[in-house]
Amino acid sequence: MYGNWGRFLRVNLSTGEVKVEGYDEEFAKKWLGSRGLAIYLLLKEMDPKADPLGPENKLIITPGPLSGTSAPTGGRYNVVTKSPATGFITMANSGGYFGAELKFAGWDAIVVEGQSEKPVYIYIKDDNVEIRDASHLWGKVVSETEEAIKKEIGSKKLHIASIGPAGENLVKFAAVMNDGHRAAGRGGVGAVMGSKKLKAIAVEGSKRVPIADRQKFMLVVREKINKLRNDPVAGGGLPKYGTAVLVNIINENGLYPTRNFQTGVFEHAYEQSGEAMTAKYLIRNQPCYACPIGCGRVNKLPTVGVTEGPEYESIWALGANLGINDLASIIEANHQCDEFGLDTISTGGTLAAAMELYEKGYLTDEELGDAPPFRWGNTEVLHYYIEKIAYRKGLGDKLAEGSYRFAEMYGHPEYSMSVKKLELPAYDPRGAEGHGLGYATNNRGGCHIKNYMISPEILGYPYKMDPHDISDDKIKMLILFQDLSAIIDAAGLCLFTTFGLGADDYRDMLNAALGWDFSTEDYLKIGERIWNAERIFNLKAGLVPERDDTLPKRFLEEPMPEGPNKGHVVRLKEMLPRYYKLRGWTEDGRVPKEKAEELGIAEFL
């Protein structure tokens, strides 16, 4: 088999047992790898109703067939598990170098099962796998953890994925961090790792990923790299300004969520834009493994020194969404989140909900005591509460439950801007209705990555669509994006390659690496299979489509108050039944037997 090794590690932390398991090419042709392999294993082996923080949940850490190859951005990996935030599946994705290194060590995945009694870390050097004591690492922040393990093992090649105090303390939006500042952020995967008392996974490998036709692969890869380099976004705006180049664009288009999504226009957007960051703080770009784009930022600040990030999403979540404009404070807060191992989007979303509850008088000064008040724009809130959340201290203990549960405690869950209890990212759906349908139907809840309709609706990729068009064409585009994202994740590539590459380009690279002659449709079928399998997992986990495939009331009932989208809501009710139909699902959003049979997953129904 090529691309994949056809083998993965199964590590049981309850028993200390480590096993090697395999699969064949037929299996790879059905699931491709990574996100595909992971959902298969979860459906096959786990009760979807299991407690996400209990020993039955599995944590699957998995690069894809193109990870560790020279394919552009081939360094990504997924962390797939049942989310403690949503109670449904989550597949958090991260770049850096860890995913590639895991591949070099000869593994397609690590399946972590059970729960250890005391803190441990896993050390993998090619075929050697050790479960080591991590008592001395427990409590350490991410940079200290990485440093201590590197010192202990004494290898320069080492790449580490770990959790910070947030994961240890089971914060519902704790991230798994790798290479310092790269995060598999969404859905609380860090808390699952913490529940298993697994502090870190340290990997070094010396193998070369098997490629079917190396010469052909190199030619194809070169062609795709050129395409990316010549693309004005992937080769221009992204490397120059980072993802934060979006701040101004999204704000000028009137969908930059401000003060917990009360409006879509932020008066101070420019001060926190990619343009401003580049002029003031940037010292260099930081590409992930094999990435010709290099959107990562390295900034320097007097307070925290040299630090990576923040991304567009983090700037917004810790900035405009809290009414905060001071970029230095945002960079500092982002650094704190990285060190404690917190997802920046959910951290910001939860603080924003608290700010609105405070504004409306449901959260009172009495309860806050000496802590800084949750006033819009108050930067003190950032530094104070990020730490309190990570350690679950004081009010931080409640905030650590995420915006939905927090707002619910105060009797007003409607102030949580979340879908399936996952905090929404930086696009107000009243300014991009197809993107709103994406939020409502995403398998992991309110996320933008797996259905980035901002591309056609705002940026014009692959072509421009009216953000307020809700025709079947729009819905078909969303379904295509969802299935294609599943393939890109399963392949082990970065979604930003879609600025520059199309479905056929992924087919070319995969075929050359894997030695197959699949058509683009064949690959999209795998994407559809993965999407449907995840949906089945969610339905079995307790998803009720009529309750859960929705958006916060604000977007359905409160028209956007100002800006270019003034007066608009999301017409979800008009789109959702057509989405179900175009997906081939039942009227009430379930995967019917015929669809499951067509995709070869009827055994999971």
Add this chain to the structure above:
Amino acid sequence: MLVKLFATLIEFTGKRKLEVHGPKKVRELLDELDRMFPGFKKELEKGYIILVNGKNIEHLQGLDTPLSDDDTVSIFPPAGGG
């Protein structure tokens, strides 16, 4: 009208914002900007996002979108992220 420029266009022109009077259509505005900053239109050859009062001209009348003096026009080179 107020013209806002972003990303590489700021570097190209040395300006983030400027007032322009006269052009009746987006097309004429671009001509005017090209006169003020020679090569401006060439900068947009790889693509652009032009908004008039926050609305993309693709959903208005394209380069023929009419302009009046109290409009705000935002011009971006192609961009993406996430």
